[in-house]
Amino acid sequence: MFSEKIQIELIKQINRESESSQLYLYMASYVESSGFEGICEFLYDHSNEERMHMLKLIRYINQRGGNVIFNKVCIKNTIYGSIKELFKKLLDHERKISSKINFLVELSLQEKDYFTYNFLQWYIEEQIEEESLIKTILDKIELIGEDKGGLYLLDRDIRKIHNK
Numbered sequence: 001m002f003s004e005k006i007q008i009e010l011i012k013q014i015n016r017e018s019e020s021s022q023l024y025l026y027m028a029s030y031v032e033s034s035g036f037e038g039i040c041e042f043l044y045d046h047s048n049e050e051r052m053h054m055l056k057l058i059r060y061i062n063q064r065g066g067n068v069i070f071n072k073v074c075i076k077n078t079i080y081g082s083i084k085e086l087f088k089k090l091l092d093h094e095r096k097i098s099s100k101i102n103f104l105v106e107l108s109l110q111e112k113d114y115f116t117y118n119f120l121q122w123y124i125e126e127q128i129e130e131e132s133l134i135k136t137i138l139d140k141i142e143l144i145g146e147d148k149g150g151l152y153l154l155d156r157d158i159r160k161i162h163n164k
């Protein structure tokens with residue numbers, strides 16, 4: 001049984017994934033002209049991943065006979081003081097998404113919707129990886145501090161971190 005409650009919450013998650021995709025896209029575009037080519041590519045790639053998360057949810061809801069509704073996504077134009085600040089914002093964002101996924105898993109158990117519970121296992125794995133990836137990058141940025149050479153090397157290597 002695909003409960004109305006689960007459907008409403010999964011649709012909210014679709015809209016969060018869409019917002020995530022737009023956020024990464026905005027950030028990629030933001031850093032594109034600042035010389036951080038590696039970080040820029042990382043953020044563009046990640047925007048596509050978030051879109052893929054959104055697609056997975058859309059297709060699941062449709063498979064279960066649900067009805068997807070899209071919200072208007074609006075990303076605020078933001079000025080980031082530094083690459084470190086940008087990744088701090090990303091980590092906060094991913095942590096927020098993790099708590100929402102936890103909530104969805106809990107809800108699927110409460111509603112005894114084991115199909116959705118099973119479907120969400122993939123999101124848990126993915127979210128653990130995402131949060132830890134952004135945290136790893138932020139930790140490296142913290143280590144580097146103000147060292148421009150270090151940031152240059154991080155930018156060069158960031159795609160390797162991404163593909164690990």
Ligand code: FEO
Pocket residue numbers: 017020049050053094097127130
């Ligand atoms: Fe799809 Fe970064 O959560």
